[in-house]
Amino acid sequence: MDRFEYGEVVINDEESVILRESGAKIYDGDNKTAFEGGLLELTTHRLIWSKSSDCSLILHLMYVVYVEEERTGFAFSKSIKFILHLTEPLPGKPPGPVTKSAFNHVKIAFKDKSDLTFLHNLREVLQLKKWLVNITPNNEIAPKAAPIKIRTGIVGIERQIHEKHKETDENISKAFQDLNKLMVMAKDMVNLSKTISQKIRDKQGDITEDETVRFKSYLLSLGVDDPVTRNSFKNDSQFHEELAKQIADVLENPIKEVGGMMSLADVYCRVNRARGLELLSPEDLLNACNLLAKLNLPLFLREFESGVKVLQLCSHSDEKIIKVTVSQLKEKNSCTAEELAQDIGIPVLLAKERLLAAEKSGQACRDDTIEGLRFYPNLFLEVDR
Amino acid sequence: MRRKAGMGAIQKQKLEQEKYRDKGTELQENQLELMSKQLEVFRSNLEDFAAKHRSEIKRNPQFRRQFQEMCASIGVDPLASRKGFWSVLGMGDFYYELGVQIVEVCLATNHRTGGLIRLSELRNLLIKARGKRKEHQEITCDDLLQAANKLYMLGSGFRVIRVGHGKMEDYLVQSVAAELSIDHTAVLGLAEMGNNSTKSSGITVSDVINRLHWEENRAKMALEYLVKEGLAWIDLQSKPEKSYWFPSLFSATA
Numbered sequence: 001m002d003r004f005e006y007g008e009v010v011i012n013d014e015e016s017v018i019l020r021e022s023g024a025k026i027y028d029g030d031n032k033t034a035f036e037g038g039l040l041e042l043t044t045h046r047l048i049w050s051k052s053s054d055c056s057l058i059l060h061l062m063y064v065v066y067v068e069e070e071r072t073g074f075a076f077s078k079s080i081k082f083i084l085h086l087t088e089p090l091p092g093k094p095p096g097p098v099t100k101s102a103f104n105h106v107k108i109a110f111k112d113k114s115d116l117t118f119l120h121n122l123r124e125v126l127q128l129k130k131w132l133v134n135i136t137p138n139n140e141i142a143p144k145a146a147p148i149k150i151r152t153g154i155v156g157i158e159r160q161i162h163e164k165h166k167e168t169d170e171n172i173s174k175a176f177q178d179l180n181k182l183m184v185m186a187k188d189m190v191n192l193s194k195t196i197s198q199k200i201r202d203k204q205g206d207i208t209e210d211e212t213v214r215f216k217s218y219l220l221s222l223g224v225d226d227p228v229t230r231n232s233f234k235n236d237s238q239f240h241e242e243l244a245k246q247i248a249d250v251l252e253n254p255i256k257e258v259g260g261m262m263s264l265a266d267v268y269c270r271v272n273r274a275r276g277l278e279l280l281s282p283e284d285l286l287n288a289c290n291l292l293a294k295l296n297l298p299l300f301l302r303e304f305e306s307g308v309k310v311l312q313l314c315s316h317s318d319e320k321i322i323k324v325t326v327s328q329l330k331e332k333n334s335c336t337a338e339e340l341a342q343d344i345g346i347p348v349l350l351a352k353e354r355l356l357a358a359e360k361s362g363q364a365c366r367d368d369t370i371e372g373l374r375f376y377p378n379l380f381l382e383v384d385r
Numbered sequence: 386m387r388r389k390a391g392m393g394a395i396q397k398q399k400l401e402q403e404k405y406r407d408k409g410t411e412l413q414e415n416q417l418e419l420m421s422k423q424l425e426v427f428r429s430n431l432e433d434f435a436a437k438h439r440s441e442i443k444r445n446p447q448f449r450r451q452f453q454e455m456c457a458s459i460g461v462d463p464l465a466s467r468k469g470f471w472s473v474l475g476m477g478d479f480y481y482e483l484g485v486q487i488v489e490v491c492l493a494t495n496h497r498t499g500g501l502i503r504l505s506e507l508r509n510l511l512i513k514a515r516g517k518r519k520e521h522q523e524i525t526c527d528d529l530l531q532a533a534n535k536l537y538m539l540g541s542g543f544r545v546i547r548v549g550h551g552k553m554e555d556y557l558v559q560s561v562a563a564e565l566s567i568d569h570t571a572v573l574g575l576a577e578m579g580n581n582s583t584k585s586s587g588i589t590v591s592d593v594i595n596r597l598h599w600e601e602n603r604a605k606m607a608l609e610y611l612v613k614e615g616l617a618w619i620d621l622q623s624k625p626e627k628s629y630w631f632p633s634l635f636s637a638t639a
């Protein structure tokens with residue numbers, strides 16, 4: 001703001017007025033000033049702000065290095081400001097409204113105007129730089145801009161980034177306020193659901209079956225995990241039944257190809273990849289798989305002792321698998337899970353399960369060393385031969 | 386006339402209890418009604434919220450994290466089902482897709498790492514594999530943790546382990562069904578911290594004994610178990626005693 005000066009408006013011959021706008025407000029840096037609601041004239045050499053007749057504020061355009069627009073609030077709102085980045089005031093400059101300003105930029109805002117004609121015109125004029133063309137004795141101050149431009153450029157970019165961050169922050173804090181309100185409501189409901197589930201636990205039988213099912217669906221849609229209702233009552237959601245049928249359809253053949261068993265993580269990946277959009281959550285998958293057996297579909301969910309969950313073909317029998325595994329063992333003399341996996345072409349997890357199943361049925365023995373877990377065919381069974 | 390004893394009193398008591406029970410059931414029904422009403426109100430509020438802020442949520446990882454924390458503090462899981470109320474926020478797909486990609490990356494690197502991968506390495510690999518659009522690039526470690534934690538229920542041994550504490554805290558994502566006890570994770574944490582210093586080295590039994598103040602047997606057992614599970618390698622050429630290296634903790638070059 002200290003680059004402005006008081007002066008009389010006398011338009012000389014070389015200078016011409018390009019644009020006149022009313023309702024102009026000047027900001028010193030980011031702060032408001034008292035200079036608002038005035039008439040702003042853009043000439044080829046200067047920017048003149050005047051209100052009422054006598055004194056006007058003049059800014060020589062040679063001080064202006066860079067102009068950009070700033071939109072506050074939401075886009076396309078009425079408040080557009082133009083930021084004019086300025087160079088240092090030259091010594092010997094006539095006095096202005098402010099002797100020393102902390103800012104290197106001023107802002108100009110027009111009331112109720114949101115178009116960019118002013119910006120374009122100002123940029124054009126700055127390009128032309130008519131004040132350089134003939135340095136008349138009126139203009140005793142010589143422009144000297146070169147090295148400072150670079151600094152202002154980067155500062156300008158930094159400022160832009162800063163503005164963007166501020167805007168995002170404002171949006172987010174509004175969002176957070178709304179979020180807080182939502183959360184308070186959700187908390188109430190969670191507490192209420194806890195009381196209800198407590199009642200269910202205590203007075204089992206007083207609350208009817210389908211009320212519990214309804215309650216359970218509420219919990220599911222809220223996302224509350226309640227151990228009481230999770231296992232004890234039926235979970236007959238139509239959505240999950242549909243899912244189960246879908247899964248059985250899609251995966252029956254691939255599971256046959258990999259040998260009758262597929263780990264649930266694998267199933268999850270394949271199903272979601274096949275769906276593309278509208279992906280499933282792990283819980284949804286689990287609930288759907290639990291329904292597979294009930295719906296008499298060709299696959300069912302099986303959980304091993306180690307906690308591994310797989311989808312298995314109904315037609316797949318354990319004994320056949322054990323026979324195959326044992327014959328493989330006899331051929332190779334001994335196997336680790338990794339070796340078996342590579343030989344047959346199944347995942348390591350399932351190979352391990354097969355070997356453990358063989359061991360359980362007494363047809364294989366384990367050798368547990370630091371080198372890993374290795375299985376041998378059970379030679380005790382062949383002692384007599 | 387109030388009877389305090391005798392048949393009359395017992396019968397009276399029974400009658401009272403029945404009345405109380407009926408009242409209780411009635412109140413309970415009211416509660417259920419109340420709950421369903423509240424749910425409706427909540428659902429409409431949630432939809433308003435989603436309409437206003439859905440794009441914000443998609444774009445801003447900080448907001449996502451805040452949201453998840455708040456939900457966790459109440460006891461609500463917004464990712465539980467795609468049919469739930471929270472699906473209106475549109476976050477589900479993002480996390481489920483992330484889950485699928487985590488599984489794929491882990492399975493692909495299993496042969497190299499033995500089934501254990503550092504969260505930061507996982508994140509780098511994922512960023513490389515995902516699309517080039519900015520929203521695909523901006524996944525934070527918190528997002529990964531959220532997605533990985535849900536994979537646990539698929540039962541294939543997906544688990545997130547925390548090693549170290551305070552500033553040196555880091556996470557390892559486990560994708561094999563090896564049972565890692567507290568001792569094992571402590572040893573892993575030790576190996577990890579060693580790697581953070583300038584000299585990346587394996588650890589020896591003495592290291593474990595000195596830094597963790599265990600006795601020799603315990604240290605040996607833990608290290609040997611890790612070798613057996615394929616998570617550690619033995620280096621017999623290091624002096625003065627053999628050292629153990631963890632391929633899953635090697636920093637990914639290129």
